[in-house]
Amino acid sequence: MKSDSFATRGNPTEAILFGVVPMGDPRTAAEALHELQQLAETAEFVAAGCMVQHRRHPDPHSYLGSGKLAELAEVVKLAHSGIVICDDSLTPNQGKAIEAATGVPCIDRSELILQIFGMHARTPQARLQVELAALQYEMPRLRRRWTHLERQRGGIGVRGGAGEKQIDVDRELLRNRIAAVGRELKRIEQHKVREVQARPELFTIAVVGYTNAGKSSLMNRLTDAGVLAENRLFSTLDTRTRPWRLPGGRTVLLTDTVGFLRKLPHQLVASFHATLEEALHADLLLVMVDGSSPEAAEQLRTVDEVLETLGAANLARITVFNKMDLVADPTTLAELWQAEPHAVAVSVATGAGMPDLMAAIQAHLAAVENRVEILLPHAAGALHAEIRAKATVLSEFYTADGCLMEIQASPALLGRLLAEGARVAEDRDRAERPAADDLTSSAPEPPADPAP
Numbered sequence: 001m002k003s004d005s006f007a008t009r010g011n012p013t014e015a016i017l018f019g020v021v022p023m024g025d026p027r028t029a030a031e032a033l034h035e036l037q038q039l040a041e042t043a044e045f046v047a048a049g050c051m052v053q054h055r056r057h058p059d060p061h062s063y064l065g066s067g068k069l070a071e072l073a074e075v076v077k078l079a080h081s082g083i084v085i086c087d088d089s090l091t092p093n094q095g096k097a098i099e100a101a102t103g104v105p106c107i108d109r110s111e112l113i114l115q116i117f118g119m120h121a122r123t124p125q126a127r128l129q130v131e132l133a134a135l136q137y138e139m140p141r142l143r144r145r146w147t148h149l150e151r152q153r154g155g156i157g158v159r160g161g162a163g164e165k166q167i168d169v170d171r172e173l174l175r176n177r178i179a180a181v182g183r184e185l186k187r188i189e190q191h192k193v194r195e196v197q198a199r200p201e202l203f204t205i206a207v208v209g210y211t212n213a214g215k216s217s218l219m220n221r222l223t224d225a226g227v228l229a230e231n232r233l234f235s236t237l238d239t240r241t242r243p244w245r246l247p248g249g250r251t252v253l254l255t256d257t258v259g260f261l262r263k264l265p266h267q268l269v270a271s272f273h274a275t276l277e278e279a280l281h282a283d284l285l286l287v288m289v290d291g292s293s294p295e296a297a298e299q300l301r302t303v304d305e306v307l308e309t310l311g312a313a314n315l316a317r318i319t320v321f322n323k324m325d326l327v328a329d330p331t332t333l334a335e336l337w338q339a340e341p342h343a344v345a346v347s348v349a350t351g352a353g354m355p356d357l358m359a360a361i362q363a364h365l366a367a368v369e370n371r372v373e374i375l376l377p378h379a380a381g382a383l384h385a386e387i388r389a390k391a392t393v394l395s396e397f398y399t400a401d402g403c404l405m406e407i408q409a410s411p412a413l414l415g416r417l418l419a420e421g422a423r424v425a426e427d428r429d430r431a432e433r434p435a436a437d438d439l440t441s442s443a444p445e446p447p448a449d450p451a452p
């Protein structure tokens with residue numbers, strides 16, 4: 001392991017966080033590195049100090065520049081820290097320069113995120129995706145890991161040294177493993193695509209948004225999903241879909257997804273996109289934002305950028321500002337409301353605003369789905385329960401020929417109902433029915449038993 005070759009041994013979990021911020025950035029170091037601190041704590045480090053350097057670009061050789069790097073080394077010594085964590089992705093050489101100056105291991109933002117993903121991956125797909133990203137991250141850094149062997153043989157880069165041979169062997173092993181993991185992932189993904197294609201009749205809603213916005217909490221509140229929701233970044237790494245029964249008895253599918261993050265390591269972007277792929281087949285996106293975060297507007301921009309690169313910018317969406325119970329001064333949300341004037345404000349924790357969210361979803365369904373009146377002959381009565389579960393039933397009335405139903409349904413469901421015995425109602429089917437005004441009062445009650 002890396003730490004074997006380090007001279008200074010401070011507390012291995014106490015970290016000094018550092019980063020480069022643009023010239024003139026008015027934020028304190030703690031403010032600028034707040035997200036990095038959350039990431040570090042999620043990975044079970046303790047932030048022992050923060051340090052930022054104001055410069056236009058990071059130094060290509062040492063990231064901070066030599067003066068600030070010496071300062072960082074001093075802070076590490078004083079705080080007796082065992083590790084330093086950088087807010088950006090470092091090149092292998094920058095990492096090496098920082099470790100040489102501070103005498104402690106240095107991990108960068110990518111490595112930290114990879115570590116968290118590794119800790120939280122639960123399904124076989126998530127584990128393989130993290131493994132693949134970690135292998136790809138490791139590849140260009142092999143040289144840095146083996147320099148202690150090279151040193152024994154008289155200096156870095158001497159061909160034929162023990163380190164050089166070891167690098168070749170490791171590189172070959174890594175390549176083989178990357179190929180094997182890639183094949184296995186492809187197999188799982190193809191299986192998932194088939195699963196997604198197999199259920200087009202139910203309207204699907206995917207919850208997307210920045211990490212920690214409250215996506216899993218919403219899922220838990222609306223369904224009996226029992227998914228993990230906690231105050232950590234990247235609690236959810238895989239996509240999970242559960243049936244959600246709307247008031248009125250109709251069932252839609254709700255999908256919880258991995259959270260977005262600024263500066264995601266590029267090795268993870270592909271697997272992240274693969275994980276989200278399923279959600280992109282949704283009929284509607286709920287884009288969730290933590291309205292109480294001082295960075296809410298920037299987080300929403302990140303989410304929009306990611307949706308754009310995924311080709312999902314034009315999917316139907318409802319933006320949801322969450323954690324309103326924590327917002328003492330609503331004027332802080334002015335920028336958000338300006339960007340998203342049709343958003344719905346809720347608190348998943350207290351339930352405030354949830355009826356508004358429900359109404360927005362119902363209004364969306366009414367706007368996009370086919371509204372038709374069908375006659376379900378007695379012979380096709382077996383379809384009745386399924387219609388109640390999968391479509392919105394606006395009215396129903398029994399006639400001598402069968403059940404006259406005004407429904408709102410997806411084209412796929414409607415197509416099948418018509419193929420299996422239902423037919424579009426005609427004037428003669430409506431002859432026995434009273435005037436429309438009387439019908440609204442007999443709108444169907446939700447069935448008592450749970451939908452299949």
Ligand SMILES: Nc1nc2c(ncn2[C@@H]2O[C@H](COP(=O)(O)OP(=O)(O)OP(=O)(O)O)[C@@H](O)[C@H]2O)c(=O)[nH]1
Pocket residue numbers: 210211212213214215216217218228229230231232233234235236237257258259260322323324325326346347348349350
């Ligand atoms: N005060 C408050 N806390 C909330 C609310 N909704 C969610 N939380 C908390 O926010 C934290 C994150 O919630 P999650 O549901 O795990 O968030 P997520 O978006 O699924 O996060 P990732 O899976 O990490 O992307 C948890 O501690 C929740 O209890 C809310 O309306 N108000």
Ligand SMILES: [Mg+2]
Pocket residue numbers: 215216217228229235236256257
């Ligand atoms: Mg979650």
